[in-house]
Amino acid sequence: MAWKRICEATEVAENSVKKFEVDGVPILVVNYGAGFRAIPPICPHMEEPLEESGVVARCVLTCTKHLWAWNLQTLEMQGETERPLKTYDIKHENGVILADIDGELTYDFDSEDDMDDDFFK
Amino acid sequence: MQITVQAKSGELTFDCGQHESILYAGLRQGVPLPFECATGTCGTCRARVMAGDIDVQWKQAPGAARLKPDKGDILMCQTRARSDCVVRVPSELAIADAARPAARRGIIRAIRRLTKDVAHFDLHLSAPMSFQAGQFVVIEAAGVAGGRAYSMVNFAADCERLELLIKRKPGGRFGDWLFDELQGEPAVQVFGPLGRAVFRPAEDRNIACIAGGSGIAGMMAILDHAVQADHFRSHAGALYFGVRTLADAFYLEQLSRYVAASHGNLDVVIALSDEAAATPLHAAFPLLKLASGMVHAVAASEMAARDRDVLTYVAGPPVMVDSTIRSLIAGGAAIKDIRYDKFG
The missing domain is CATH 3.40.50.80 (Nucleotide-binding domain of ferredoxin-NADP reductase (FNR) module)
Structure with missing residues (x-):
């Protein structure tokens, strides 16, 4: 358990994303109006940088490259999205956003790309 | 040659000729392989060759940038089979609801310039084609490397005359050929219809x-x-x-x-x-x-x-x-x- 300060809540405008680095770990903070999320800064589909391709509207984060999307409240996958978002636990204290960072969260692109045998089961 | 495709949803086998890409061979036989552009730019038709000999047509295709060729990754639209092959695709095989694409011959006629860099032309097909509004065909001309995608401008059932539009781009070989070098009414190879952005x-x-x-x-x-x-x-x-x-x-x-x-x-x-x-x-x-x-x-x-x-x-x-x-x-x-x- 290591709560670390990411940013002031006011640094990320409503319905937008912003990338920060905390102790060498890149983190994307998403402000969806009703709350915040802290996630790895790349799309789990094809490693698109979400700071450029991510759009937040109506509580949904969409990677505009291939339209993978997630509900930010429930983390439910939308449409043809095939992989869940990973998230850091966060808390919002005195206008500051803190995340529980215990090493960098990453997506395993290799096993997807490698198309291992267990991928077909 | 036989291509066996392994996907999450199961396995399918289809025939593939010597002079066609694995993607086109599958699509024309109704195999719902994943693809979008069919011309090497998007990367959606990526697959991994598990067995067999292949020949990659356009090795520098932009859609291949993220592939791992040493592991056998290919774009199916840019790859021909040299033997029976087994390939894996990362997605499920979707259900095809549109008309099956097929290879036809076409004759280019009646080119007319619309602006300084845009021209409209007719493509008379060797056999009529049904398609949905919004779909495209890929054209290959002898002497011009690679295929180009063109969306149909007109709509008709069992269509024998497609109307197409070309924009000339600096260094675009097909445009140079069509605008400057083309003589008479040349025959081209046509594959289609393709495309999911359709109107019903x-x-x-x-x-x-x-x-x-x-x-x-x-x-x-x-x-x-x-x-x-x-x-x-x-x-x-x-x-x-x-x-x-x-x-x-x-x-x-x-x-x-x-x-x-x-x-x-x-x-x-x-x-x-x-x-x-x-x-x-x-x-x-x-x-x-x-x-x-x-x-x-x-x-x-x-x-x-x-x-x-x-x-x-x-x-x-x-x-x-x-x-x-x-x-x-x-x-x-x-x-x-x-x-x-x-x-x-």
């Missing part, structure tokens, strides 16, 4: 089409079909057509005819990115509106003002498509209500 009147939706430059081609087919089906008697339609200057706009007579046949329910707006619109309506074609600005911004502000349930089609250069998708999503559009085929 039976879906019973209001539609909006956002096109940049030559992306207008497929939108013309959508409007053609909509007018033939009298879709605008009971549904609203809008076309936002982005060009640099008024002199770069074309198909204005045909667009005026579509507006005239729409019972007042089709709005056509020409968005000029590099000059101010001198009048709110086109001086020579007063059924067409003019606006100043990038087409994605013009469309976003007009669509926001309408607040209507609408299915939106997007086509044009990759940068224009990306900005349009962004502004549609940011404006609250649901992803299921946006249709486009990715070429970049």
